[in-house]
Amino acid sequence: DIEPPVQEQIYLNQKIGRVDILKVAHHGSAYQFEPLLREVAPKIALISVGANNNYGHPSPKTLALLESIGAKVMRTDIDGAISIDPSLSIRTAKSKWWEINWG
Numbered sequence: 001d002i003e004p005p006v007q008e009q010i011y012l013n014q015k016i017g018r019v020d021i022l023k024v025a026h027h028g029s030a031y032q033f034e035p036l037l038r039e040v041a042p043k044i045a046l047i048s049v050g051a052n053n054n055y056g057h058p059s060p061k062t063l064a065l066l067e068s069i070g071a072k073v074m075r076t077d078i079d080g081a082i083s084i085d086p087s088l089s090i091r092t093a094k095s096k097w098w099e100i101n102w103g
Helices: 004-013 034-040 060-068
Strands: 021-023 044-047 072-075 082-084 090-092
Touching: 004 034, 034 060, 060 072
Parallel strands: 021 044, 044 072
Antiparallel strands: 082 090
């Protein structure tokens, strides 16, 4: 659950490039370093978050950012438990891997 200063250091010191799947930091809070998210441009963004939490996670701002970069967002509060196998097949408590559109 890294905060923006650490996200910024990763962005400045590493050349990560695009990723297929990203576990979004800090339950999708508003505290994200936008340039890093834009650089990695995930196809799928996973947010581990409890339903009806008192923190307002995930943040509407973070969700909008992820949508703007074309990420399909999957959330544990909506999709249930999420698992990924070594072939990058994703299953949730509510859907099978073959029902998930990678975009």
